[in-house]
Each structure stands twice: as structure tokens, then as C-alpha cells.
Amino acid sequence: MNTVEFHHVTKRRKGFSIEDLNITIPRGFITGFIGPNGSGKTTTIQMMMNLLKIDEGEIKLFGNTHKNQHLKQRIGFVYDDLFMYEDFTINHMKSFIAPLYETWNEDLFQRYVTEFELPLKKKIKKFSKGMKMKTSLLFALAHEPEFIVMDEPTAGLDPIFRRELLDLLQELMVRENQTIFLSTHITTDLDRLADHIIFIYKGKIMFQKSMEQIKDSFYVIKGRSDLIDTDTKDLFIGIQENNLGFSALFEGDPAIFDPIGKDIVTERATLEDIMFFMTRKESSTGAADFAEGIEIN
Numbered sequence: 001m002n003t004v005e006f007h008h009v010t011k012r013r014k015g016f017s018i019e020d021l022n023i024t025i026p027r028g029f030i031t032g033f034i035g036p037n038g039s040g041k042t043t044t045i046q047m048m049m050n051l052l053k054i055d056e057g058e059i060k061l062f063g064n065t066h067k068n069q070h071l072k073q074r075i076g077f078v079y080d081d082l083f084m085y086e087d088f089t090i091n092h093m094k095s096f097i098a099p100l101y102e103t104w105n106e107d108l109f110q111r112y113v114t115e116f117e118l119p120l121k122k123k124i125k126k127f128s129k130g131m132k133m134k135t136s137l138l139f140a141l142a143h144e145p146e147f148i149v150m151d152e153p154t155a156g157l158d159p160i161f162r163r164e165l166l167d168l169l170q171e172l173m174v175r176e177n178q179t180i181f182l183s184t185h186i187t188t189d190l191d192r193l194a195d196h197i198i199f200i201y202k203g204k205i206m207f208q209k210s211m212e213q214i215k216d217s218f219y220v221i222k223g224r225s226d227l228i229d230t231d232t233k234d235l236f237i238g239i240q241e242n243n244l245g246f247s248a249l250f251e252g253d254p255a256i257f258d259p260i261g262k263d264i265v266t267e268r269a270t271l272e273d274i275m276f277f278m279t280r281k282e283s284s285t286g287a288a289d290f291a292e293g294i295e296i297n
């Protein structure tokens with residue numbers, strides 16, 4: 001069962017477009033949405049939340065059209081842009097946000113206010129970036145949503161609260177069997193948290209895979225430069241070379257490198273490695289062409 005499904009969704013903006021987007025967010029899991037700056041993560045989330053009109057295709061939320069406004073009751077949306085509320089205090093915001101939700105839980109609201117150490121009577125415009133993010137999180141969680149959508153929730157947070165936020169999400173998953181969709185370009189946040197990853201780059205989905213599939217299929221191979229030639233370079237998704245040797249991303253069974261055995265090092269790729277190498281390859285016309293143009297420092 002999927003909480004969200006994008007079917008052939010297209011959105012064209014000046015100088016940027018997302019064409020034929022097909023992704024799913026499975027229910028009861030944490031899905032990480034990764035991609036470098038300007039890849040289309042926020043655009044995708046805005047389309048899902050019906051804040052941005054789609055040009056073509058269809059988006060299903062809980063099996064219904066995403067245009068159904070009532071579905072917002074079931075979603076906790078966390079973003080760091082509270083500009084609309086700059087002149088308000090948290091108490092003032094609550095006075096008109098709480099009545100909008102049938103499932104508003106005042107006890108939970110008070111618990112998170114204390115936990116996040118937020119002032120109730122100070123204007124939002126006097127909040128730091130981290131306090132704004134905590135405020136957004138507070139309002140998102142207080143109505144007990146079954147689906148939490150977070151756009152770059154850890155950006156601007158200090159390392160301590162960032163860690164606490166990630167622990168809180170993990171706790172929510174265990175306790176409530178939540179569905180969480182989390183966009184970030186800080187991939188290390190997801191290495192230990194996410195069950196599924198969707199990777200977007202320049203408006204295109206590079207892959208959607210489970211974390212297990214990723215761990216089992218992507219490797220970073222390192223070795224001396226003389227171990228690779230133009231043919232072997234074609235095996236890799238992206239290569240980085242310098243005078244110490246090469247490192248490259250490989251997708252598949254690394255046993256094929258056994259014949260050169262101890263001369264190379266094979267490591268499981270992190271999400272950061274994958275994003276780094278895959279976007280390197282994309283910026284060239286193909287792996288072989290890319291290899292021809294490698295600069296040796």
C-alpha cells in the first residue's frame with residue numbers, strides 16, 4: 001500500500017522542468033528524497049501538497065486525488081519558511097491553526113513546546129532558523145498526522161537538535177508506524193534512518209530503491225590508475241582520478257573484481273558517494289567520454 005503515487009507527472013517552469021515523474025512513497029516507512037541543490041525536491045513536494053499546479057499526470061494521496069483538501073488533515077507538513085506568520089506568536093498561531101484540525105492534541109502540543117524549549121509569547125520574526133523549524137515541527141506533530149512530509153528539516157539546525165530530531169523521527173516510526181517523507185541534501189542524515197531512497201537530479205529520477213538494495217548494489221572501488229583502461233572505465237558510473245589512483249562508483253556484484261584481488265579496495269558506497277559519482281557522470285555525455293576527459297591532478 002502506498003501513501004503517495006506520482007503517475008507521469010510533468011511540471012514545466014522557466015529554465016527547469018520535471019518530465020514524466022513516477023515515484024511512490026510506501027506506507028509505514030521513512031523515504032528519503034535526495035538530490036543536489038536545485039534538483040526539484042521542493043518543486044516535487046509542492047506538487048504533492050497541491051501548492052503548485054501540475055501540467056500533466058496524476059498524483060494520488062491515500063488513494064485519492066491530491067487535490068482533495070480534506071486530506072491535509074492527515075498530513076503534517078514541516079518546512080522552514082514561516083514568513084506568513086512572522087508577526088505572530090506561537091500562541092496566536094495556535095488560535096487559528098488548532099481549530100482547523102479534527103485530531104488536534106493539546107497535550108501533545110504542550111509536550112513538544114516544553115521539549116523543544118519554544119517561547120509561546122515571542123514573535124516568530126525574532127526566532128532563529130532552528131526555532132522556526134522546531135515551530136513548524138510542533139504544529140505538524142500536534143495534530144497527530146499519519147503522514148509527515150519534511151522539506152530539508154535539518155537545514156539550519158545545530159548538530160544536537162539535528163540528532164534529536166532524527167531520534168524523534170525514529171521513535172515516531174517505532175511507536176506509531178508513521179509514514180515519513182524527508183527531503184534533504186545532507187545524505188548522512190538518511191544513512192541510518194531511511195528505509196527507501198528516491199534520488200532526483202535535474203528534474204529526473206535517477207533511482208528509487210530500498211536502502212537494502214542500495215547497500216547491496218553500490219560499491220566504491222579504489223585502486224592504482226594503471227589498473228583501469230578505457231574498457232574497464234565503462235564498468236563504472238563515475239570515476240575520480242588523481243595522482244594517487246582512482247576511485248569509482250560501481251553498481252552490481254563486486255566479485256567481478258576478484259581477479260585483481262588485493263590491488264583494489266572495495267567499500268560499500270554511502271548515499272553521499274552515490275550522489276557525488278552519479279552527478280559527475282550526468283554532467284558528461286557518458287561514462288566513456290567522461291573517462292577520456294579526466295583531469296589528472
Ligand SMILES: Nc1ncnc2c1ncn2[C@@H]1O[C@H](COP(=O)(O)OP(=O)(O)OP(=O)(O)O)[C@@H](O)[C@H]1O
Binds near residue numbers: 035037039
Ligand atoms: N517559483 C519558481 N518559479 C520558477 N522556477 C522556480 C521557482 N522555484 C524554483 N524554481 C526552479 O526550479 C528548480 C528546482 O528548484 P527546487 O527548489 O525544486 O530544487 P531543490 O532540489 O528543492 O533545491 P534545494 O536543495 O536547493 O532546496 C530550480 O532550477 C529553481 O530555480
